[in-house]
Amino acid sequence: MKILVTICKNHIAPRFDLTIEVLIATREGKKLGTPFRTILLNRPSAEELCSLIMKEHIDTVICGGIEEKHLKYLSWKKIKVIHSVIGPYAEALKEANDNRLQSGVILSGAVSR
Amino acid sequence: MNPHNFFTLNNIAVSEILNGVPHGIAVVDTDLRLVEMNHSLESHVGCTTTAACGVFVDSILRSSLGHNNQVFHDVLESGVTVSFEGDIINKHHKKIPIQFTASPLKDHNQNTVGIHVLLEDISYLQSVDQKQCSKGCSAEIIGHSPKMQEIFDLMPVLAQTDASILITGETGTGKDMLAEEIHKRSKRSRYPFIKINCGALPESLLESELFGHVRGAFTGAVKDKPGMFRLAQDGTIFLTEIGDLPLPLQVKLLSVLDDKEFFPVGGSHKVKVDVRVIAATHRSLRELVSQGKFREDLFYRLNVLRLYLPSLKERDGDIRLLLDYFFRKINENLNKKIKGFSPKTIEILTSYTYPGNVRELRNIVEYGLNICQGRQITPENLPKYMFTPIPAMKKKAAREEKNFELPRKAHLPVADTPKQGGWTAIEKELILDALKSTRGNRSEAAKLLGWGRTTLWRKIIRHGLA
Structure with a gap:
């Protein structure tokens, strides 16, 4: 399973449409394969x-924030979108790997960037 | 951090005051972390102050301010209020246009302790702007000057009536476009809009063109011809250069306007038509009447509603607007990457008098964009005739076009009248100039023009210069 995270430094990028860096992680079994691949x-x-x-x-x-048209497009393509997530991407990936990450969540690491 | 303790005013939590404001408000500290936001902003971003307190504000706002909130850093450093437009993505995944106003918050010692960010939803204003643009910038007729605003205000009124309209104004001011726009906005818009240039055809042909003929009316009339008046049935007929209409036809036109019926050439049956007539001229009809070249009764019949299109000199501030408009449009059409005009070029273009009005301005911009090889249009890329003083005779001719109703400013020294024929004429002139300066050496001329020798040869043939 492949997970893509829109990132800005160590955090999730606030906006999908303004993202210039993404991270791709591959889930192998119950673990995330490392190193992660980043694309500029x-x-x-x-x-x-x-x-x-x-x-x-x-x-x-x-x-992070994503416009409706892009959200609908990705959902239509059967891609799971966990949006409006605020916080460090590492924490988000960990939560996603444990199937605990939900849309709109403010992760604990967001407060101490 | 407890947001309710961050700012208090006479023991009243500032948050209570902020909640009374109908716009979104965020208060951030010097690290650009959120301290407080009002209910309005909470409803936009979809989270509460309690949950979002201490989080970097860019993550909460999801705005288009760019990375690291450089604007907010600038406000903290400069201590100056900044206002700018952008957008946010709200909790419903909608992009909302926002007017941001970021002001520094200072303590008693004038130290900046944070920023107050006001977010005004301007989606309504933008929709109003678009409506106003559709009202104030009809199709390709654009202008912000008071005189053009008067025209834009009058247009809906004129479109709703069925009376004849006489459009006057110098050549190149857009009389044809205005007539078409009035037709498009009228209840006749579903029916034809037919344009006839009264100066383009000899009298006999023009009569046949306007009113049609029956078979056998004259040599060569092998079949019935309906004529433009009948083709424009229920629509609008636009008679441009009405001042050039021959006198015998003026009588016939008058009877059409009065009775809404006429005899086709050689016909014995009257034809009834329901057509709105819009006429235009760059000449002074009143002068033509006094010279006996235009019928007074027709003049008064056409002169029900008169619209005067101001020349560019009378349109304060519109030159720059039109320059930018045509630059954008032609640059896009030519698929060029030119950034704009150099300051010196702008100075020349805005001070030039444009005897050919908007048509000339458009041609100049098109010329500049075609000639320019750099990133900016420089004075060298402008047509040479702009820098040549106008001969006295040309000035007189220009004065004759002066409208008879509105007084105009004194004619400033202007350059030669524009070459008609658009880019083809300009290109021909360029080739001739290059050949002249290289004394007929085609290889040298091709080099000078930046073309291949074959390209130059092909163009020489096309322009009949061989």
Whole structure:
């Protein structure tokens, strides 16, 4: 299973459409395979990011704020989107791996960046 | 951090005051972490102050302010209030246009202790702006000057009536476009809009064109022809250069306007038509009447509603607007990457008098964009005629076009009238200039123009210069 996280430094990027860096993690069994792969995008573009998600055969996307059209598109493509997540991406990945991450959550690490 | 203890005013929690404001408000500390937000903002972002307190504000707002909130850092450093437009993504995944106003918060010692961010939802204002634009910038007619605003205000009124309209104004001011726009907004918009240039055809042909003919009316009339008036049935007929309409046809036109019926050329049966007439001219009809070249009764019949299109010189501030508009449009069409005009070019273009009005301005911008090889249009990329003083005769001709109703400012020294024919004429002139300066050496001329020798040869043939 492949998880893509939109990131900005060590945190989840506040906006899907303004993201310029993504991290891709692969879940092998119950563990996340390391090292994670990061991709720098040419420019912030929600459409190009959606294409990348499709091209990489991503199963789950973890992101911050996302527009309805992109959320619907990804859901229609049967990709699970955990959106409006605030906090460090490492913590988000850990929570996602444990199937505890939910949309709209403010992670404990968000307060002490 | 307890947000309710961060700021108090006479023991009243500031949060209570903030909640009374109908816009979103966020209070952040010097690390740009959220301290407080009001109910309005909570409803936008979908979380409470208690949950979001201490979190970096960019994560909460999901705004378009860019990475690391550079704007907020600038406010902290400079201590100056900053206002700018952007957007946020709200809890319903909608992008909301926002006017942000970030002000520094200072303590008693004038030390900046945080920032107060006001978020005004401007989606309504933007929709109003778009509506106003559709009202104030009809199709391709644009302008912000008071005189153009008067036209835009009058247009809906004129569109709703069925009376004849006389549009006057100098050449190149957009009389044709205005007529078409009035037709589009009228109840006749579903029916044809037919334009006839009264100066383009000889009298006999024009009569046949306007009113049609029956078979055998004259040599070559092998079949019935309906004529433009009948083709425009229920629609609008636009008679441009009405001042050039021959006198015998003026009588016939008058009878059409009065009785709404006419005889086609050679016909014995009257034809009834329901057509709205819009006429336009750059000449002074009143002068033509006094010279006996235009019928007074027709003048008064057409002159029911008169619209005067101001020349560019009378349109304060519109030159810059039109320059930018045509620059964007043509730059996009030509798929060029030119950034804009250099300051010196802007100075020249805004001080130029444009005897050919908007048409000339458009041609100049098109010329500049085609010639420019750099990132900015410089004075060297402007047509040479702009820098040549206008001959006295041309000035006189320009004065003759002066509208008879509104007084105009004294004619400033202007350059030659624009070359008609758009880019083709300009290109021909360029080739000639290059050939002249290289004394007819085509290889040198091609180099000068930045074209291949074959390209130059092809263009020479096309323009008939061989």
